[in-house]
Amino acid sequence: MTSARLEPGSPAPDFTLTDQDERPVSLSDLSGRRAILFFYPAAMTPGCTKEACDFRDSLAPLQAAGYTVLGISRDDPETLRRFRERDGLTFDLLSDPDHAVHEAYGAWGEKMNYGKKVEGVIRSTFVLDADGRVEHALYNVRATGHVARLRTLLGV
Secondary structure, eight states, X not given: OOOOOOOTTSBOOOOEEEETTSOEEEGGGGTTSEXXXXXXXXXXXXXXXXXXXXXXXXXXXXXXXXXXXXXXXXXXXXXXXXXXXXXXXXSEEEEOTTOHHXXXXXXXXXXXXXXXXXXXXXXXXXXXXXXXXXXXXXXXXXXXXXXXXXXXXXXX
16 A cells, blocks of 8 residues: 655655654755655665765755765664764764654555565655645655766755
């Protein structure tokens, strides 16, 4: 079963998740700031590493444009900490082990994986405005080239 997808203009579902340093991070912490939340399948896999490193390499212009970037996966905080250290990631990674937040954002459901239908993470990115509303909901994004396309979409 695929969870309902978010539409531009809808309020972003609230959450509190644990980051790589085992600190709680909530959507309300971002109040008054624009944010980019990207949901990815698994830390330290080739595609997810490529996507995370692209966000790292684009972080300065995204931050200059007022965006806070957060990566969200089902990995535990220890794995996220190792991923962050290994690849020099300079933004927080959040742990959603029961995929409840993935489901709330529509980033969990049926997908095709090597020709088979499976249930899992749908690689997705959400751009939130300063009021916590969805500006862009991008589903089934590709790991490679996604951040460049996102920057073009945002004019950053």
